[in-house]
Amino acid sequence: MMRFQVLVAACLVMNVAAFTTAEQNPVARISWYANLESGFAVAKQTNRPILLVSGAPSCLGVPGVW
């Protein structure tokens, strides 16, 4: 299933670096809406522009990686 990620916020912090130790102080992350309908609903309600990223949670058919 395609993953539709919609962000209704202006700020952007993208950091998906892999850590090997427990995250005592995890970096700030985006709270994504995972389908178009819910993301669009919040965007309309708040009048905030949309950052849309779509993708499938699989690479070459293997899950667990974008």
Add this chain to the structure above:
Amino acid sequence: MERLLGVAPGKLPNTVFCLLSPDGKKQLARPARGPYVFRTPENMATQMRRIAASYKSSVDQSYIPPVPLIDRLDLAMNVAASDNRPLAVFYHTNPDDLKSMVEVVRPIIADARLTGQFMFAATTKRVDLKPILKAEGESGVYLVEPDEYGVSGKLVGFVPVGEVAKQLSEEMSRSLMQFRPYQKSQQQHISDGYAFGIEWETVVPESDPMSVQAKQRFKARFNGMK
């Protein structure tokens, strides 16, 4: 999506990046496979601030957004594994009680320390909990660390439905402190996935020619090595 992004039918790339107006009708940046149009992260941030400033928010600071639920638990587990994040699963057999529990959670996860740190899914079906090792089927919030492939998950915390308002924030913070993301090599991950027979079929059939061809090439190479 094809109409929204102005691509020909059947030609939707498997990754798309775009900025849209709040009603979703106007493109504010040219759609592409990634945010390349901005060239640098700094420029992207500047442009996004400029765009955001041109739309006046219709809600005040007290607005609490809905919980960003992923449609299905198996998909949520896969997304959590792909994002290398833990997962919170809301479970109650009664749909109304489940909805109430999710509403209770809404202000808790709006806390800046927790925003974006977890993936979320909700279900009324006990069978959905099967991939979560040691999940006993009691109503409440299950905190889960997915395996590398998002096929199963380890239960790392649980808050019963009656204690969610009081305990969930602390339990999420605790499990987050102990969370150890996987260090993944994409090539190795894919090779091991084929070796273990772990594959994922998208609900929307994959039509991106570049991706389809790459999959065929990689699989042929892998099969040739066996």
